[in-house]
Amino acid sequence: MxxxxxxxxxxxxxxxxxxxxxxxGSLGAxxxxxxxxxxxxxxxxxxxxxxxxxxxxxxxxxxxxxxxPGSDFWFGSDQLGRDVFARxxxxxxxxxxxxxxxxxxxxxxxxxxGLAAGYFRGKTDRGVSIVADCLLAxxxxxxxxxxxxxxxxxxxxxxxxxxxHPTRTWSVVIVLSLLSIAPITRIVRAQTLSLSQxxxxxxxxxxxxxxxRILLREILPNxxxxxxxxxxxxxxxxxxxxxxxxxxxxxxKVPTPTWGYLINESRPKLRDAWWPTIFPCLMLFLTVVSFxxxxxxxxxxxxxxxxxx
Amino acid sequence: MSASLDRSxxxxxLVVDDLHTGxxxxxxxxxxxxxxxxxxxxxxxxxxxxxxxxxxxxxxRSIMGLLPGRNLVRSGSVxxxxxxxxxxxxxxxxxxxxxxxxxxxxxxxxxxxxLMRIGNQVSEPLRVHLGMPDKLAMATAEKLLRDVGISEAxxxxxxxxxxxxxxxxxxxxxxxxxxxxxxMLFADEPTTALDVTVQAQILALINDQRRDRNMSLILVTHxxxxxxxxxxxxxxxxxxxxxxxxxxxxxxxxxxxxxxxxLMESIPKLDQPSHTRLRTIPGRPPDLVNPxxxxxxxxxxxxxRDRCREERPELIDATSPGHRFACxxxxxxxxxxxxxxxxxxxxxxxSAA
Numbered sequence: 031m032x033x034x035x036x037x038x039x040x041x042x043x044x045x046x047x048x049x050x051x052x053x054x055g056s057l058g059a060x061x062x063x064x065x066x067x068x069x070x071x072x073x074x075x076x077x078x079x080x081x082x083x084x085x086x087x088x089x090x091x092x093x094x095x096x097x098x099p100g101s102d103f104w105f106g107s108d109q110l111g112r113d114v115f116a117r118x119x120x121x122x123x124x125x126x127x128x129x130x131x132x133x134x135x136x137x138x139x140x141x142x143x144g145l146a147a148g149y150f151r152g153k154t155d156r157g158v159s160i161v162a163d164c165l166l167a168x169x170x171x172x173x174x175x176x177x178x179x180x181x182x183x184x185x186x187x188x189x190x191x192x193x194x195h196p197t198r199t200w201s202v203v204i205v206l207s208l209l210s211i212a213p214i215t216r217i218v219r220a221q222t223l224s225l226s227q228x229x230x231x232x233x234x235x236x237x238x239x240x241x242x243r244i245l246l247r248e249i250l251p252n253x254x255x256x257x258x259x260x261x262x263x264x265x266x267x268x269x270x271x272x273x274x275x276x277x278x279x280x281x282x283k284v285p286t287p288t289w290g291y292l293i294n295e296s297r298p299k300l301r302d303a304w305w306p307t308i309f310p311c312l313m314l315f316l317t318v319v320s321f322x323x324x325x326x327x328x329x330x331x332x333x334x335x336x337x338x339x
Numbered sequence: 340m341s342a343s344l345d346r347s348x349x350x351x352x353l354v355v356d357d358l359h360t361g362x363x364x365x366x367x368x369x370x371x372x373x374x375x376x377x378x379x380x381x382x383x384x385x386x387x388x389x390x391x392x393x394x395x396x397x398x399x400r401s402i403m404g405l406l407p408g409r410n411l412v413r414s415g416s417v418x419x420x421x422x423x424x425x426x427x428x429x430x431x432x433x434x435x436x437x438x439x440x441x442x443x444x445x446x447x448x449x450x451x452x453x454l455m456r457i458g459n460q461v462s463e464p465l466r467v468h469l470g471m472p473d474k475l476a477m478a479t480a481e482k483l484l485r486d487v488g489i490s491e492a493x494x495x496x497x498x499x500x501x502x503x504x505x506x507x508x509x510x511x512x513x514x515x516x517x518x519x520x521x522x523m524l525f526a527d528e529p530t531t532a533l534d535v536t537v538q539a540q541i542l543a544l545i546n547d548q549r550r551d552r553n554m555s556l557i558l559v560t561h562x563x564x565x566x567x568x569x570x571x572x573x574x575x576x577x578x579x580x581x582x583x584x585x586x587x588x589x590x591x592x593x594x595x596x597x598x599x600x601x602l603m604e605s606i607p608k609l610d611q612p613s614h615t616r617l618r619t620i621p622g623r624p625p626d627l628v629n630p631x632x633x634x635x636x637x638x639x640x641x642x643x644r645d646r647c648r649e650e651r652p653e654l655i656d657a658t659s660p661g662h663r664f665a666c667x668x669x670x671x672x673x674x675x676x677x678x679x680x681x682x683x684x685x686x687x688x689x690s691a692a
Contacts, residue, residue: 151409187517228453229444229445229446229449230450230453232361232444232450232451233444233450233451233512233515235436235440236405236436236437236441236444236516237436237515237518237519238434238435238437238519239443239463240432240433240467243463243467247455247463248452251452251454251455252452252453260621
């Protein structure tokens, strides 16, 4: 009798511990999602939110870091009397926009290259792999400085194609896209290689499906879960990369703030006022963690093995 | 190109002549299929039996041209509907796949696209090959599902593979293979991944459909019991070669090849007293990179003599029609009987001691 009861209890306990063990991963991802929604929402609607000041608005009494973090200036004020909170929110705009558009470009280009390499193999694969290896071999900072510098020079000559002319935002997106292509290509290639050996792809061939159908209907949809998780992890990496560029002075031009720029801006005054540096750091940190948590959660959900990121 | 295929052309449906299929590896050429020839008439069924690694799966995929092209070495000829399809391009093969030849795969768990609804997967060949409009294709898909014995076909169309059991999925695979009315169906161990209770149903289904549609069938399996009741003819493969081929009844009553006999002795039979020890075949299948010089089965054969180890036996006709075998000392020959006597005596001595 007692044995039975013990057993039942043990099973119940086992179940609860298992549930408990599974929870933290999901909880982190949900918190991350909540944070991203909050930040994303505020960044998009910053102009209409009553509690967000303009990012360039200078408040006379707040000059020289006069206001500490509190109810008036939530994150304190900076040297010119601007609201650090507002600047963080507007910074999110540029940082997120740049990171997301870069990862989208990376996914498109890397996806096509990886799909081609993994499916057609042979010469295509060799060509694509060489290009990817070359991209990975370049020191990223050197590429960044090179491209931003060249595009700056181009921009000064007044160069433009139709409505487009190279601005710093474009330079940054181009640099970050270029950097994200190679790792994504590698992952997509590996996934495609293994997918195209799967029985259902052979089965599709055996009923006469053509290449386009196999790529678009059999392989591509099965790549999507992996791609989503790669995208989230990739955005996190790109956010930090943008910060690095800003730190070196190669990111988006003043006065438009980005998180990297904000972190760098008041850094020399860190002894007098910690808030204008620490709060953007915190924003960047939390956002990066959120993206990573969500990316990991999705990867675990779809059982994606990250090969090269 | 598919216009060159004529369904009413006289002659056998499929003629495979001296087909070799190998893979170039670092160790050398792996001869997975080593000189196989056979003929399959319209509406007839052939069971291909062999141990794992005997090349039976590669044989069926090689005939269909489904093997990945890299490192593949293929020679010999495959004539289908009187046309040599050995050197057809993938594009030409696409005109044959689905419409003329179709395959049911071993593992229904992995041979359906997990992200596509059943309805789309069944109706896809109809839309692609027969150019059916979506609605008609769906209706036909529903009818196909009903044909293969799936209940609530209408609801199944909207379900995903993970919502179906293994047996159901294999039925779906069969429906997909049958969709465009192929004249030739390959079934590659269609029941291996299934529950024993479902196996018989699936085999009966395949056979019924074959009869109704007058298809030819090649049923690949490692289980003699599976082919026994479901095919007109049986071909036994060993180390990439055909070692015996005969109409089913003939094979079971007058088998010539000690390997076939060994296979037979390794499956339990109802008329044996219980607790009869099943005989296993000692040793392993030979290395396909460096196959033995003589008969490939010689190293494992209890009846092998020096000649078996030196000279390779070719397929020769037996007395009964349609029966071929490759053995120097077949079952019933004086040498066979002599060895058999010796073995039996040793067995008796062993059990007496």
